Amino acid sequence: MKDNLDLLLDQIDQARLNRRSFLNRSAAFGLTAALGSSVLATGARAQEPKKGGVLKIGLGGGETTDALDPGLSDSPVPFAVNKQWGDTIVNTTADGGLEPRLAESFSSNPEGTVWTFAVRQGVKFHDGTDMTVDDVVATFKRHSDENSKSGAFGIMSGISDIKADGNNVVMTLSTGNADLPYLLSDYHLVVQPKGGMEDPNAAIGTGTYKLVSAEAGVRYVFEKNPADWDATRGHYDGVEILVINDATARTSALQSGQVHLINRIDPKVAKLLGKTPGIQVKNVSGRGHYVFLMHCDKAPFDNKDLRLALKYAINRQEMVDKVLDGFGGIGNDIPINAAYPLFTPQPQTEYDAAKAAEHYKASGHDGSPIVLTVADTAFPGAVDAAALFQQSAQAAGIPLELNRVPDDGYWNDVWNVNPFCASYWGGRPVQDQMWSTAYLSTADWNDTKYFNKDLDALILSARAETDTAKRTELYAQIGAIVHEEGGTICPMFNDFIDAISDTVAGYENDPNYDQMGGYASAKTWFA
Amino acid sequence: MVHPVIKLIAQRIALGLLLLWAVSVLIFVGTLILPGDVAQSILGQAATPETLANLRAELGLDEPPLTRYLSWAGGVLQGDLGTALTNGEDIASAIGKRLGNTLFLAFWAAVVSVPLAIFLGLMAVRYRDRWPDKLISGFTLATISVPEFLLGYIAVYFLAVKWRLLPSLASIYDGMTLGEQLYAISMPVLVLVLTVLGHMMRMTRAAILNVMQSAYIETAELKGLRPINIIAKHAFPNAIAPVINVVMLNMAYLVVGVVVVEVVFVYPGMGQYLVDHVSKRDVPVVQACGLVFAAIYIGLNIVADVVSILANPRLRHPK
Numbered sequence: 001m002k003d004n005l006d007l008l009l010d011q012i013d014q015a016r017l018n019r020r021s022f023l024n025r026s027a028a029f030g031l032t033a034a035l036g037s038s039v040l041a042t043g044a045r046a047q048e049p050k051k052g053g054v055l056k057i058g059l060g061g062g063e064t065t066d067a068l069d070p071g072l073s074d075s076p077v078p079f080a081v082n083k084q085w086g087d088t089i090v091n092t093t094a095d096g097g098l099e100p101r102l103a104e105s106f107s108s109n110p111e112g113t114v115w116t117f118a119v120r121q122g123v124k125f126h127d128g129t130d131m132t133v134d135d136v137v138a139t140f141k142r143h144s145d146e147n148s149k150s151g152a153f154g155i156m157s158g159i160s161d162i163k164a165d166g167n168n169v170v171m172t173l174s175t176g177n178a179d180l181p182y183l184l185s186d187y188h189l190v191v192q193p194k195g196g197m198e199d200p201n202a203a204i205g206t207g208t209y210k211l212v213s214a215e216a217g218v219r220y221v222f223e224k225n226p227a228d229w230d231a232t233r234g235h236y237d238g239v240e241i242l243v244i245n246d247a248t249a250r251t252s253a254l255q256s257g258q259v260h261l262i263n264r265i266d267p268k269v270a271k272l273l274g275k276t277p278g279i280q281v282k283n284v285s286g287r288g289h290y291v292f293l294m295h296c297d298k299a300p301f302d303n304k305d306l307r308l309a310l311k312y313a314i315n316r317q318e319m320v321d322k323v324l325d326g327f328g329g330i331g332n333d334i335p336i337n338a339a340y341p342l343f344t345p346q347p348q349t350e351y352d353a354a355k356a357a358e359h360y361k362a363s364g365h366d367g368s369p370i371v372l373t374v375a376d377t378a379f380p381g382a383v384d385a386a387a388l389f390q391q392s393a394q395a396a397g398i399p400l401e402l403n404r405v406p407d408d409g410y411w412n413d414v415w416n417v418n419p420f421c422a423s424y425w426g427g428r429p430v431q432d433q434m435w436s437t438a439y440l441s442t443a444d445w446n447d448t449k450y451f452n453k454d455l456d457a458l459i460l461s462a463r464a465e466t467d468t469a470k471r472t473e474l475y476a477q478i479g480a481i482v483h484e485e486g487g488t489i490c491p492m493f494n495d496f497i498d499a500i501s502d503t504v505a506g507y508e509n510d511p512n513y514d515q516m517g518g519y520a521s522a523k524t525w526f527a
Numbered sequence: 528m529v530h531p532v533i534k535l536i537a538q539r540i541a542l543g544l545l546l547l548w549a550v551s552v553l554i555f556v557g558t559l560i561l562p563g564d565v566a567q568s569i570l571g572q573a574a575t576p577e578t579l580a581n582l583r584a585e586l587g588l589d590e591p592p593l594t595r596y597l598s599w600a601g602g603v604l605q606g607d608l609g610t611a612l613t614n615g616e617d618i619a620s621a622i623g624k625r626l627g628n629t630l631f632l633a634f635w636a637a638v639v640s641v642p643l644a645i646f647l648g649l650m651a652v653r654y655r656d657r658w659p660d661k662l663i664s665g666f667t668l669a670t671i672s673v674p675e676f677l678l679g680y681i682a683v684y685f686l687a688v689k690w691r692l693l694p695s696l697a698s699i700y701d702g703m704t705l706g707e708q709l710y711a712i713s714m715p716v717l718v719l720v721l722t723v724l725g726h727m728m729r730m731t732r733a734a735i736l737n738v739m740q741s742a743y744i745e746t747a748e749l750k751g752l753r754p755i756n757i758i759a760k761h762a763f764p765n766a767i768a769p770v771i772n773v774v775m776l777n778m779a780y781l782v783v784g785v786v787v788v789e790v791v792f793v794y795p796g797m798g799q800y801l802v803d804h805v806s807k808r809d810v811p812v813v814q815a816c817g818l819v820f821a822a823i824y825i826g827l828n829i830v831a832d833v834v835s836i837l838a839n840p841r842l843r844h845p846k
Contacts, residue, residue: 065807
């Protein structure tokens with residue numbers, strides 16, 4: 001076993017192995033992932049962080065209705081707040097790998113049905129009590145309970161049993177899932193004393209910063225946790241999160257020096273803002289994407305040629321340039337991009353009026369208008385994107401018509417109801433979750449109504465496959481089917497766009513979420 | 528026999544209460560006829576017939592509307608506005624804090640704008656049709672004509688971003704000294720003052736000019752009084768009724784109409800609180816906010832009425 005590790009380390013030296021496959025293979029050898037992570041951590045820190053100061057973060061996406069319960073977190077501000085005071089047992093890293101946090105290591109049986117997580121010892125909660133295996137078990141149990149209304153309920157529902165075994169948490173799954181550690185890095189699953197059963201809103205955790213005061217939708221104040229178990233993070237004396245929902249107010253707060261970091265920059269102003277002295281715009285392609293959804297079980301979209309005609313009739317590059325102003329990646333009609341582990345690209349579908357016309361003719365459509373329903377709320381710039389789509393489709397002789405509807409009720413009455421509409425997806429940490437949520441025949445949110453038993457079988461077998469190479473191949477097959485036959489037209493993946501002041505050093509892009517996946521305050525420092 | 532002024536004031540207050548009651552019925556009916564009920568909007572996509580039925584029973588939505596109205600109105604009379612559906616907070620305490628912030632901002636905007644508007648109005652009359660009058664009118668009409676969010680952004684651009692004189696964020700919180708709070712709200716106060724100044728100043732000017740046609744003003748002039756004395760001591764007291772009315776209208780606007788300014792300057796007032804809860808269909812909060820806004824509006828109008836009555840000598844000194 002020692003030899004195996006040496007071999008892997010050699011491969012790293014020769015840059016033949018990236019972090020993720022290192023972790024996968026070291027786990028396959030039964031090594032603890034913590035060891036692998038610590039080996040990789042050395043030498044990765046070129047700059048020595050400075051200590052001190054209070055980081056002020058201005059965030060859009062917070063409301064006066066927000067609760068502190070991490071289970072109820074569903075927008076950027078509660079997300080960031082929970083990241084300050086809490087930890088999960090594992091993290092998804094910026095390069096798509098896994099990093100053990102409150103779990104020191106983890107392993108599974110070959111089928112991926114029984115997972116064992118060794119809980120880190122000597123970690124204290126902010127109230128001074130020890131974090132124990134029971135707290136971790138109770139946390140997962142709380143999120144498994146439907147009454148907790150936890151956003152992670154869907155993730156936990158696949159786990160049939162959670163129990164403590166010495167200092168280990170043992171989880172038994174009803175069907176094998178090789179992605180379980182990724183799923184448990186979900187931001188809802190913050191470990192709380194006694195699982196937060198007594199007071200889910202206490203905001204007591206093991207995180208870098210302790211909550212001092214909270215006013216929902218206004219301001220959250222944190223101070224450094226002096227007893228932080230992870231000495232490599234947390235360079236500020238404190239953190240202040242200000243809720244600034246108005247985009248212009250957010251940028252002017254950064255420009256006037258009242259905050260050091262802001263999120264959700266409008267792509268239309270990002271370039272201008274980047275030219276301002278003292279300000280840097282940081283954009284990273286995430287997993288979120290914008291889509292036009294066709295219901296494959298309803299006329300005229302039940303015709304594969306018509307679906308292909310529309311796929312060829314959209315100019316993806318033009319949309320990235322005009323709707324996202326270049327701050328995004330080009331889509332290819334599958335919900336997966338390079339931000340996902342195990343991604344295999346499909347041949348890029350380009351705008352081709354001749355091919356679109358050909359498929360349109362082959363579909364035998366009667367020439368009646370094809371109606372696309374759209375509202376501003378579908379995604380930022382949705383109405384403009386639909387108008388561009390209409391233009392390019394008409395050039396191919398496809399009679400695309402727009403039906404613009406109000407935002408109110410769009411998600412209840414149009415999305416998942418109307419046979420052709422605009423929408424968005426926030427993306428998921430791993431491929432399995434994305435495919436299972438929206439492309440399984442049985443999924444509630446199968447919003448293209450694409451029912452294919454072969455695809456279902458592929459998704460389920462990929463989920464339980466622990467061999468990475470085989471798994472990658474299965475995902476490539478799934479991608480190929482949806483790319484060719486599915487009802488999703490995905491023109492673009494949108495970027496997370498943050499802006500920081502020059503005084504902040506150590507910022508690194510992280511495709512998991514804005515603000516470096518929520519770790520900006522833990523990992524950056526004042527230059 | 529009761530003094531007619533007291534009788535008139537009592538009438539006004541009774542009318543105000545009646546109006547408030549009517550508003551409460553209107554708000555209640557309004558939330559009833561919204562598409563979808565509260566249970567549906569809470570559960571959203573997770574709604575199933577059973578969970579809907581459970582939640583409706585839990586919230587008391589299965590009772591007839593009249594019973595629900597009476598229990599809601601009964602609670603309000605005892606100061607119990609209920610709890611927010613979204614985060615379970617007690618609405619009365621949440622509103623209390625937000626309303627305090629809104630009133631704080633409105634108070635300082637009024638402290639600056641009302642005397643300033645009246646002073647400028649007096650000056651405009653004193654130098655009527657000469658350059659000070661034209662300058663004052665031109666400036667205040669310009670600021671009232673620009674939408675307030677644009678005024679806000681212009682102020683932010685120059686005062687915060689370019690020159691870094693004032694903070695662009697106006698968030699105030701516990702533990703700040705009064706000085707710090709005033710510094711924090713300086714820009715929203717500035718914008719609000721510019722927004723309401725024109726209306727009050729023009730009304731003051733017009734009302735005084737109206738009085739200036741009267742015979743007794745001519746007498747005062749013939750007596751050789753200084754023009755500013757005539758305006759301030761003789762004309763203004765008789766022009767006070769319309770001025771008070773427009774001042775109160777603007778005060779009401781400062782309290783209930785500043786949502787946009789709150790958003791631009793990220794001020795934690797009632798407006799933002801209401802907007803957040805409207806978008807989540809948190810009906811009890813929306814009802815409570817509606818009622819509070821209506822009460823303030825009606826209350827300020829009663830004050831305006833009462834002051835106008837008191838300003839009328841014929842009512843103060845009945846024969």
